[in-house]
Amino acid sequence: MAAPLTLVLVLAVTIRAVLFRSSLAELISERVEVVSPLNAWKRVVEGLALLDLGVSPYSGDVFHETPLIIYLFHFVVDYAEIVFMIADGITAVCLYLAVQNYNKNVFRKQKYALEADRYPHDCLELMRSPREMHYIPLKVAMFYLLNPFTILSCVAKSTCGLNNAVIALFILSTLKGSALLSAIFLALATYQSIYPLTLFAPALLFLLQRLYIPVNLCRSSFWFFTLQYAFMFVGSLVVIVCLSFFLLGSWDFIPSVYGFILSVPDLTPNIGLFWYFFAEMFEHFRFFFICVFQINIFFYTIPLSIKLKEHPVFLIFMQIAIISIFKSYPTVGDIALYMAFLPAWSHLYRFLRNIFLVSCVLLACSALFPVLWHLWIYAGSANSNFYYAITLLFNVGQILLVSDYFYAYLRREHHLSQGLYLRRKDGSEATLVLK
Amino acid sequence: MGLLSDPNRRKALTSLLTRLNTPIWGMPVEWLVKTMQARGLEVFTQSFTRTLPFPDENKERYMVRGTNIYGILRAPRAPRTEALVLSAPCSPDNSNNQAVGLLLGLAQYFRSQIYWAKDIIFLVNEHDLIGMQAWLEGYHHTNITGMDYTPLQGRAGSIQAALSLELSSDVITSLDLVLEGLNGQLPNLDLANLFHAFCQKIGVLCTIQGKLQRGDWDTAEGYTHAVQTMMLMVLKQASGRPWGDHGLFLRYHIEAASVRGINSFRQYKTDATTIGRLLEGMFRKLNNLLERLHQSYFFYLMPSLTHFVSIGYYMPAFGLLATILLLRALDLWVQLGTPAQVTEDGAGEVEPPSSPGVLSVLTPVVISHLTGVALYTLPVLSQETAVEHFPVSETEAVVLTAIAIYTAGLALPHNTHRFISGEGTEQGWRVLKLVALLYLAVLLGCTALINFSLGFILAITLVPAAACVTPHMPKALTALAMVLLSPGCTLLYCVFIFQELQEAPVTLPEGWMLFLSVISQGILDHSLYGSLVYPLLALLIYPCWLLLWNILFWK
Numbered sequence: 001m002a003a004p005l006t007l008v009l010v011l012a013v014t015i016r017a018v019l020f021r022s023s024l025a026e027l028i029s030e031r032v033e034v035v036s037p038l039n040a041w042k043r044v045v046e047g048l049a050l051l052d053l054g055v056s057p058y059s060g061d062v063f064h065e066t067p068l069i070i071y072l073f074h075f076v077v078d079y080a081e082i083v084f085m086i087a088d089g090i091t092a093v094c095l096y097l098a099v100q101n102y103n104k105n106v107f108r109k110q111k112y113a114l115e116a117d118r119y120p121h122d123c124l125e126l127m128r129s130p131r132e133m134h135y136i137p138l139k140v141a142m143f144y145l146l147n148p149f150t151i152l153s154c155v156a157k158s159t160c161g162l163n164n165a166v167i168a169l170f171i172l173s174t175l176k177g178s179a180l181l182s183a184i185f186l187a188l189a190t191y192q193s194i195y196p197l198t199l200f201a202p203a204l205l206f207l208l209q210r211l212y213i214p215v216n217l218c219r220s221s222f223w224f225f226t227l228q229y230a231f232m233f234v235g236s237l238v239v240i241v242c243l244s245f246f247l248l249g250s251w252d253f254i255p256s257v258y259g260f261i262l263s264v265p266d267l268t269p270n271i272g273l274f275w276y277f278f279a280e281m282f283e284h285f286r287f288f289f290i291c292v293f294q295i296n297i298f299f300y301t302i303p304l305s306i307k308l309k310e311h312p313v314f315l316i317f318m319q320i321a322i323i324s325i326f327k328s329y330p331t332v333g334d335i336a337l338y339m340a341f342l343p344a345w346s347h348l349y350r351f352l353r354n355i356f357l358v359s360c361v362l363l364a365c366s367a368l369f370p371v372l373w374h375l376w377i378y379a380g381s382a383n384s385n386f387y388y389a390i391t392l393l394f395n396v397g398q399i400l401l402v403s404d405y406f407y408a409y410l411r412r413e414h415h416l417s418q419g420l421y422l423r424r425k426d427g428s429e430a431t432l433v434l435k
Numbered sequence: 436m437g438l439l440s441d442p443n444r445r446k447a448l449t450s451l452l453t454r455l456n457t458p459i460w461g462m463p464v465e466w467l468v469k470t471m472q473a474r475g476l477e478v479f480t481q482s483f484t485r486t487l488p489f490p491d492e493n494k495e496r497y498m499v500r501g502t503n504i505y506g507i508l509r510a511p512r513a514p515r516t517e518a519l520v521l522s523a524p525c526s527p528d529n530s531n532n533q534a535v536g537l538l539l540g541l542a543q544y545f546r547s548q549i550y551w552a553k554d555i556i557f558l559v560n561e562h563d564l565i566g567m568q569a570w571l572e573g574y575h576h577t578n579i580t581g582m583d584y585t586p587l588q589g590r591a592g593s594i595q596a597a598l599s600l601e602l603s604s605d606v607i608t609s610l611d612l613v614l615e616g617l618n619g620q621l622p623n624l625d626l627a628n629l630f631h632a633f634c635q636k637i638g639v640l641c642t643i644q645g646k647l648q649r650g651d652w653d654t655a656e657g658y659t660h661a662v663q664t665m666m667l668m669v670l671k672q673a674s675g676r677p678w679g680d681h682g683l684f685l686r687y688h689i690e691a692a693s694v695r696g697i698n699s700f701r702q703y704k705t706d707a708t709t710i711g712r713l714l715e716g717m718f719r720k721l722n723n724l725l726e727r728l729h730q731s732y733f734f735y736l737m738p739s740l741t742h743f744v745s746i747g748y749y750m751p752a753f754g755l756l757a758t759i760l761l762l763r764a765l766d767l768w769v770q771l772g773t774p775a776q777v778t779e780d781g782a783g784e785v786e787p788p789s790s791p792g793v794l795s796v797l798t799p800v801v802i803s804h805l806t807g808v809a810l811y812t813l814p815v816l817s818q819e820t821a822v823e824h825f826p827v828s829e830t831e832a833v834v835l836t837a838i839a840i841y842t843a844g845l846a847l848p849h850n851t852h853r854f855i856s857g858e859g860t861e862q863g864w865r866v867l868k869l870v871a872l873l874y875l876a877v878l879l880g881c882t883a884l885i886n887f888s889l890g891f892i893l894a895i896t897l898v899p900a901a902a903c904v905t906p907h908m909p910k911a912l913t914a915l916a917m918v919l920l921s922p923g924c925t926l927l928y929c930v931f932i933f934q935e936l937q938e939a940p941v942t943l944p945e946g947w948m949l950f951l952s953v954i955s956q957g958i959l960d961h962s963l964y965g966s967l968v969y970p971l972l973a974l975l976i977y978p979c980w981l982l983l984w985n986i987l988f989w990k
Contacts, residue, residue, distance in 0.1 A: 084941035356768045360761070364877050371881045379620055379885075380688040 004138050012092070012145035013085055017153045020081050029156040033369050036329035037266045038064050038193070041080070041157035042071055056248065058256035064082035065159055065254050066192050067244040084154050087165040092141040093336075094168035098175045099344050102313055106135060122418035127280040128197035128347050128413060136343050143377035151332030160333030163192050167337065170196075171316060172201045177210050178231055187236035191244075194261055194321040198298055201305045202319055204229055216310055262294060264328045269387060272330040272370070273395055276388040297326045307410075314409055317341045321402045323412060325395055335398070342405075354400055361397035365390050466808040467504045467535075467559060474543045476506030476557065483584035485547070485570035488815045488962045489829040501561035503570045507591045508545055515554055519721050520597035520691075521714070522558035522567070524680050533602040534728075535559055537707055539854055541714060552590035552722055560680065567680045568964055577694050579965055595727065596626065596715070596721045597691035606704040607696035609640040609647070610713075612740070614692055616682035618967050619672040622690040624731040624743060630692060631740045637713050641740060643788035644668060645697070645937065648739045659739035660975040662943055663753065663936050668736055672932045673888035674953075675968035676960045683964060690728045721972075734887065745965040746887070748903040753883050756894040760876040763902045767869045796867045799985045802847065810840045833958060834951045841923050844981050848988035864906055867942030871982040875901050878975055889968065892929065893976060896920045899982075906989040913987055922976050926953065 005188060019025060028034055029041055032181075047063030047070050050056070057063045057070055063302040076083050107130060113119060114127070144150055153160050170185035182203055189196035204226060205215065213221050246254055252322065260266070267275045274293060300322050317338060324334035368390050375382035444972065464480065471478040481503045484811035490496050505962050509515065521541065523534035542557050560566035567580075573587040574594075575652025612630055614621050634641035642648070644667040651657035671678055677692025712948055814836040821832035875897060900920045904913065918924065934941045941949060960966035 235707075356765065360764075360873060363873065364880065365879055367877045368884070371884050375884065378686070378688070379619070380729070411579075 005141055008138070008142050008145055009089055009092065012088065012151075015146075016081075016085050016088070019151065025155050026028060028152055029158075031152075031156070031370070032373070033271050033332055034152045034156045034268055035158045036270050036331050036363045037268055038261065038329045039159040039163070039331065039333075041159075043180060044069070044157075044159065045077075048073060048077060056250060058252050058254055060255070064257055064260045066257055069159060069162065069192070069250050071247055074243045080157055084157055084161050088145060088150060088154050091161070091165045091168040092145045094165075094172040095144055095340055096141040098136045098168070098172040099140045099341075101172075101175045102344070103133045103136060109313060119416055123416055125417060126347075126420065127151060132347070134319045136181055136346065137160050139343035139346075140340055143343055144257050144336060147336045149332035149339070151330065153336065158331060158333055159192075160331050163189065166192065167196060167199075167320070169204070170199070174206055174316075174358070176314070181234055182207070183229060183232035184236045187233055187240055191240045191328070194258060195297060195327050196303045198319050198323065200230075200233060201301050202308075202312045202315035203303065205309055205315065208309070209282065209312060214412060234378070261328055263290060264293075266329075269373075269384065270329055270331065271393075271394060272328065273326070273391070274328050276384065276391070279384070293326075294328075296324060311409070311413075314345075317345075318402065318406060321398070325398050325402070338402075345405055345409065347364040348405060348408035348412060351411045352404050353407070354404050358397050358401045358404065361393060362401070365394040365397060369394075438914060445598065464502050464504060470539055471504070471506035471542065471557065474539065474845055475546045476508050476542055477589055478506045479506065479587060479589040480504050481570060481573055481585055481587055483566065483582060485565055485569070485582050485963070487959065489818050489833050489959075498645060499562055499565055501566050501569075502670075503558065503560045503566050505556055505558040505570070505589075506542065508542065508551070508557065509591075510551040510554050511549055513552045516565070516592045516677075517552075518554040518591035518594050519718060520556045520558055520594055520684070520689075521718070522597065522680055523600045523601065523602075524563045524566070525559050525561050526563065528614055529738065529988060530603050531601055533605050533707065534600040537602060537711060537714075540707075541711055544711070544715065545718070550719070551721070553595060555718065556591050556594075563680060564683060565963060567683050569707040571687060573685055580963060589714070594687070594689045595724055597681060597684045597689055598717065599691065600696075600714070600965055601679070601693065602696040602707075602710070604696070604698040604708050607698050607710070608640050608701040609697050609699070610634060610710070610865070611642050611645055611695040611697050612692060613679040613681070613695060614643075615668065615671045615678045616685035616691070617677045617964055618675050618686075619888055620682075620685040621672070621733060621735065622681070622692055623684060623728040623733055624735050625728045626690050626692050626735070627729070627740070628731070630694070630717065633713055633716050633720070637709060639709060639713060640701075640703075642697070643737055643740050644671075648741065653956060661742070665736050665738040665744070667936050669888040669892070670855065670929055670936070672736075672886065673892050673929070673968075674957075674964045675886060676956065686965075688727070699845075721917055749887065749891075750883075753879075753887070753891055756891075756898050757876050759902050760872050760879075764869055764872040764876070767865050767872070771865055771869070796865050796870055799867060799982060800870065800978075803844075803981040803985070805980060806840070806844045806847065807974045807978040809975060810844075810972060813840060815962075824875075830955050831951070834954045837954060837958070838923070841977070844977070845918070845984065847981060848985050862987050867982060867989075868904070868986050871979060872901055872984065874982075875979050878979060879904075882971065885967070889971075892925065893922065896925045897976075899981065901983055904983050904987050906987060908987070910987065917984060917987060919958075921980055924971050926950065979986055 019028075035041070043063050044065060047057035049066065050059065051062070051074065057067075057068060063070070073080065107128065108118075110128060150161075166189045170182060170189055173181035173185055186196060186199060186203060189199070192263055207229065208215055208222065208225060211225065213219075213225055215233075216222055238328060241254075245251060264274050266277050269275050277289065277293075278286065301319065304315055304318055308318070320341075321338040324330055324338055328335065369387075372382060372386045372390055376384060376387050436971065468478050468480065482501070482505070484498060484500045486498050499724065507518075520536060523538045524531055525535060526809070537555050538559065545555060558567075558570060560570055568580060569584040570587075572580070572582060573584050574590065612627060614627055618621070631641055640647070644664050646664050646667070649657045649660050652661070673752070677683055679695070681691035681693040686692035693882050694714075698704075732743070732745050736744040736749060787852075809878065814833045817836055818829045818832045821827065821836055822829055825832065879894050880888050882893065897920065900917050904917065927946070929948050930953055931941070931946050934946065934949070957966070957969045961969040
């Protein structure tokens with residue numbers, strides 16, 4: 001399988017190289033759907049220039065990325081395009097290996113369960129075969145590398161690509177079972193943008209499952225491992241933050257990075273939900289709504305973890321999707337990361353209910369974003385309501401997609417335990433209704 | 436196309452003229468500068484050059500050189516933050532001299548008034564739209580179209596509104612209001628209403644699309660007249676070219692309209708003084724604006740000057756056409772889904788129907804788009820070789836190459852089927868049709884939002900073809916129907932209908948010549964002003980139609 005993966009990598013690098021050299025690169029790096037105030041390359045260059053002058057890069061409210069990024073680019077700014085292409089490559093390879101590992105585990109568990117005769121007899125058509133699962137890792141890598149969203153994000157040199165690479169490394173190290181590496185990469189991802197903090201729960205659940213420690217609040221082994229993992233995570237985070245302090249010599253990166261992400265002062269339109277709301281908000285209520293919007297992202301972890309505690313990898317997928325939809329400055333690069341996972345759930349296809357509608361909505365909205373931006377900003381015939389309508393529709397489409405996959409996953413699990421053709425107590429056919 | 440079709444004769448003529456060292460015609464730059472300065476304006480000039488991709492009939496040479504002259508009347512007691520523009524194009528055959536004269540007269544009159552709160556710029560541009568584009572790009576410090584111009588020495592603040600004047604004689608019988616701009620963009624309806632209200636107040640006859648208003652709305656003739664006026668507006672908007680010098684202002688978010696004076700056989704004639712009073716009134720109204728005109732509609736169609744159809748009325752018509760495509764796509768999706776569930780076996784999994792199908796669909800899509808790219812780039816690139824081998828002028832070469840590539844695309848399915856393995860025959864064409872329908876729906880939707888008329892005309896002809904085409908229909912009849920509904924033929928019909936509606940019907944050979952000139956003008960507009968009609972048709976609509984053509988000939 002290495003040869004097809006290499007071929008896909010070569011193709012992806014060619015497409016990106018061609019686009020880098022064309023005149024479209026300038027155009028793409030200015031699109032608000034692709035770059036945000038957090039991860040625009042223009043701002044990184046600005047921060048580097050300020051650093052070279054000896055001034056703090058965070059003065060002037062232009063640069064909002066972390067100090068480690070600025071030091072990375074301090075050394076490799078001449079090879080920036082190669083860095084971003086390598087980041088995309090790392091993400092794709094990590095996702096490939098992670099999904100390969102996951103599929104092996106899934107197949108092994110299924111084999112044991114079949115041998116233990118734990119599935120009802122009419123569920124045989126729901127069983128997954130190695131032939132079907134053979135090409136899934138390659139499809140995941142392809143979905144990430146050849147996704148137009150990823151290509152746009154890479155050509156715009158948005159640091160979202162680096163963020164995706166760190167999250168992909170985190171997923172790989174978690175699935176391989178290395179708690180220390182997983183904690184370190186999670187700390188790096190959280191350090192860059194706060195929201196990957198919610199991935200702590202699924203990682204913890206996965207590692208507990210791997211070590212056969214039951215998730216029981218009364219058990220001491222559970223608490224012991226949780227504290228170990230939390231200590232590793234918090235320790236790495238503290239080390240990285242202190243390293244940033246020593247690199248720059250001051251603490252002003254904390255309000256500029258984390259204060260910026262949490263308090264959303266910049267209301268440039270993007271594909272998220274924050275900007276329009278807060279443009280219309282009175283100052284009196286602003287703090288309350290900021291809290292509500294930010295808690296919204298972190299809140300879904302609790303019910304989802306309770307429901308999906310046996311399926312932590314699907315929980316990782318759901319969490320990444322929720323972060324991409326509800327974060328304060330989303331871009332299409334974030335969306336590309338969770339969409340890369342969709343081939344891993346291709347066995348759920350028969351239970352998906354809205355896939356046609358959702359794909360049409362997402363396609364149409366992606367095409368309409370630049371049109372309505374042009375009508376609003378350049379032609380002056382439309383206004384922000386038109387653009388926000390498309391943003392809302394796009395996010396509703398994404399939420400429908402994620403909840404559809406959630407429904408399909410739960411339904412398959414239900415069928416695996418209760419049988420495919422459901423019968424009521426008196427023997428008549430029953431249908432499954434999601435309440 | 437005449438004496439100058441022969442390149443040798445053309446070269447001889449150009450060299451003769453160059454030897455005589457006379458310009459073919461010239462604008463009296465020094466005289467205009469002196470006159471404007473005598474009237475107390477701050478006068479500046481701007482020279483520009485533009486290389487045309489191919490010489491068209493009007494210019495007959497590759498490079499166009501010219502000078503724009505503009506004078507700024509500074510507002511006496513106001514800060515210089517806003518401006519209004521009055522422009523008159525200086526045309527080669529001296530047909531617009533009255534407008535320039537009126538401009539200068541107005542400048543002298545305006546200079547003595549104290550109520551101006553905005554600066555007024557009096558602009559005389561050469562070579563119509565090319566000069567106007569150069570001036571606007573210089574004023575706004577942009578360079579969208581690759582023009583070469585000297586930077587402007589004097590500026591007057593952000594332009595709030597502009598009027599362009601075209602007068603061919605010193606007495607007129609009516610004034611025609613032209614609203615359609617580049618890419619079908621229209622000024623705010625308030626500007627049109629303002630002009631019409633003023634004409635009524637002063638007592639000047641005002642028309643739109645060159646047609647007089649009728650009072651009888653209830654009769655069939657009145658209704659037909661209104662529909663004809665509206666259809667003229669639709670056709671003009673769909674062409675995507677600016678129908679007056681004002682058309683280029685709209686891109687910079689400046690409300691602008693063109694006023695054309697028409698002298699026809701009518702008893703009551705209006706002289707230049709009345710027109711001057713009319714323009715003075717318009718400018719005083721625009722002078723009092725506190726903000727840019729934005730309260731009224733930007734998207735409308737006008738069956739007459741007193742009636743308009745807003746976007747809320749005409750968009751649902753388009754929405755219903757797009758729904759046809761979406762319903763057909765849904766139907767195909769269900770068809771693609773059901774057979775797969777019928778043929779289940781014990782151990783196999785149901786694969787998503789799109790994944791094996793996508794790769795086989797990729798080949799026709801890529802080939803269609805490559806043909807579209809060829810249609811977009813080859814005509815202009817290959818004019819040199821065409822002129823060497825065939826006895827045609829460059830313009831004819833470009834147009835005929837475009838038509839040749841378009842027709843060559845019709846032969847594609849027969850050739851590409853030798854390369855495709857033809858796997859998954861029944862499934863394959865359904866997947867291709869699903870992709871083509873969704874692609875067409877999104878494309879038409881985006882087009883209708885930017886230029887409604889273009890989107891609607893394309894929808895009327897393409898939606899029936901797209902919804903109905905299958906490989907199982909009688910090939911010859913359907914092929915003929917599809918060719919008749921293709922974008923190229925739609926353009927031909929539009930040319931004929933346009934001439935009919937303007938009450939100047941043309942015979943078939945004349946119509947064909949007009950069609951060829953429309954194609955060359957479209958290509959020229961795209962490279963000169965950034966009109967989107969030609970790239971849209973060549974790069975997106977034509978490949979989509981080729982996909983449908985592929986489906987018809989699917990084996």
